[in-house]
Amino acid sequence: MHPSVHARENPDKPAVIMAGSGEIITYGELDKRSNQIAQLYRSRGLEIGDTVAICMENHPQFFPVTWGSQRSGLIQVAISNRLTADEISYILKDSGAKLLVGSKQMLPVIDQLRAANPDVAQLVFGAGDERNMEAILESMPFTPIADERAGVDMLYSSGTTGRPKGVRLPLPEDEDIAGPNGIAMLAEMLFGFHKDCVYLSPAPLYHAAPLRWNIAVQALGGTSVVMEKFDPERALQLIEQYKCDVGQWVPTHFVRLLKLPQEIRAKYDVSSIKSAVHAAAPVPVPIKEAMIDWWGPVLNEYYAGTEGNGFVFCNSEGWLAHKGSVGQPINCQIHICDERGEEVAIGEEGQIYFESGSKFQYHNDPEKTKAATHEKGWTSLGDVGKLDDDGFLYLTDRKSFMIISGGVNIYPQEIENLLVTHEKVADAAVIGAPDDDMGEKVVAVVQPMDMADAGAELAQELEAYLRQSLSGVKIPRQIDFRAELPRHATGKLYKRLLRDEYWGKTDSKII
Structure with a gap:
């Protein structure tokens, strides 16, 4: 389906509700605005x-712009609004963008981009000059363009390990703008999305998962309740207010929800939630157990990437029987390989490869594409994991985050997962730092619930807590405290920034 279909059948139904302002965009309005956007694109010379x-x-206006791109046969690149002008400029140049659409809030950065990107036109919602999007759209008709054709997104990785990679996918073979939507089909089949679902969207829309799940909701005819910024108590309020039955989360959302005082958690009715979709990283076992105890067996986990090369799924029942797993492959086969590319035995760890019919390439970077591709054509997201006897996949960590201390491979994720379950810890990152004797030493960087607790006493308490569950080689040799960790709004940790700091690299940036 497509919003234009729902606009004809139910034009007054809310497609989008902005949680902060309460602004509602109906399907009729979404269809009209996206048509105007498409007309504007053609008037500015943008072609299929x-x-x-x-x-x-x-x-x-994020969704009218996105659907306007989709029905114009364009390739839309969603860029993080947290980036600097230099970082955005890199993506504009790398993607070959001909037009940048922005907002008044982004004007200080967008203005800086003009000189560095003279060939990239700019249109800005709320601008006080010739770039004003609202004023330009007033002259655009509400009718569809003559050459409608389904477009596609090209999203960039969040750059947690280096420069972002643009994932280039071909335009859909089916040119019909209302043609099959693979994500919507998955959402309906696996996650319980439906034409009347109310979806809570707590994450930034420029990121792959929030953008694509919202698009799936609107393709099906549901309603997206979009938070301008995540706040744990506000999320509970919205679930109760709008009777949200589906939503997409990341582990840090769950941690922050569970850290709320019990009286706050008990204050709101969340019984409407039927499917809490989550990804980005495995949830620590105690955290997921606590969420299932609270919300019921409604947590549905998946493991996949922007690359679209494979999809692994696990519902609550499957997870309870295989705690710590991210599930079983749905549209692919999983291979676990060693450093030589040879498959390892069941239960042994190695790099995870997907075997599927889906193809992708990293834009303008054949070397990165080659590095992610096995000689048999399988592709990898760079993660390490293992399979059990039932074919359930367990993630260990990203290969690039592995610590080698005295010749022993140590994966930080296990240590981090345990640290965040401590009542005095809000967030944690574990990295390898240089060590003269061991090559690398394990360092934990901890964000306490209360910075007043930071110090030697809490460090000793955390070390004792870890020793109850971990072998000595995994215990951090150093525990430092920070008021906040460099975590992306999507939940991903910019561990590269911390690691570079400890290794003396001062020019590292978030991309």
Whole structure:
């Protein structure tokens, strides 16, 4: 389906509700605005296969712009609104964008981009000059363009380990804008999305998962309740207020929800939730157990990437029988390989490869594409894991985050997962830092619930806590405290920034 279909059948139904302002965009309005956007693109010379970039906060016009790109046969690049002008400029150049769509909030950065990107036109919602999007759209008709054709997104990795990689997918073979939507089909089949679902969206829309799940909701005809910024108590309020039955989360959301005082958690009715979809990283076992105890067996986990090369799924029942797993493959076969590319035995760890019919390439970077591809054509996201006898996949960590201390391979994720379950810890990152004797030593960087607790006494308490469950080689040799960790709004930790700091690299940036 497609919003244009729902606009004809139910034009007054809310497609989008902005949680902060309460602004509602109905399906009728979404269809009209996206048609105007498409008309504007054509009036500016954008043709099928061209690239348009969008860089905005969670803005009411995000979806009209996105659906306008989709029905124009364009390749849309969603860029994080947290980036600097230099970082955005890199993506504009790398993607070949001909137009940048932004918002008034982003003007200080967007203005800096003009000189560095003279060939990239700019249109800005709320601008006080010739770039004003609202004023330009007033002259655009509500009718569809003559050459409608389904477009596609090209999203960039969040750059947690280096420069972001643009994942280039071909335009859909089916040119019909209302043609099959693979993500919507998965959402319906596995996660319980439906035409009347109310979806809580707590994450930034420029990221792959929030953007694509919201698009799936609107393809099915449901309603997206979009938080401008995540706040744990506000999320509970919205679930109760709008009777949200589906939503997409990341582990840090669950941690922050569970850290709320019990009286706050008990204050709100969350019984409407039927499917809490989550990904980005495995949830620590105690955290997921606590969420299932609270919300019921409604947590549905998946493991996949922007690359779209495979999909692994696990419902609550499957997870309870295989705690710590991210599930079983749905549309692919999983291979676990050693450093030589040879498959390892069941239960042994190695790099995870997907075997599927899906193909992708990293834009302008054949070397990265080659590095992610096995000689048999399988592809990898760079993660390490293992399979059990039932074919359930367990993630160990990203290969690039592995610590080698005295010749022993140590994966930080296990240590981090345990640290965040401590009542005095809000967030934690574990990295390898240089060590003259061991090559690398394990360092934990901890964000306490209360910075007043930071110090030697808490460090000793955390070390004792870890020793109850971990072998000595995994115990951090150093525990440092920070008021906040460099975590992306999507939940991903910019561990590279911490690691570079400890290794003396001062020019590292979030990309």
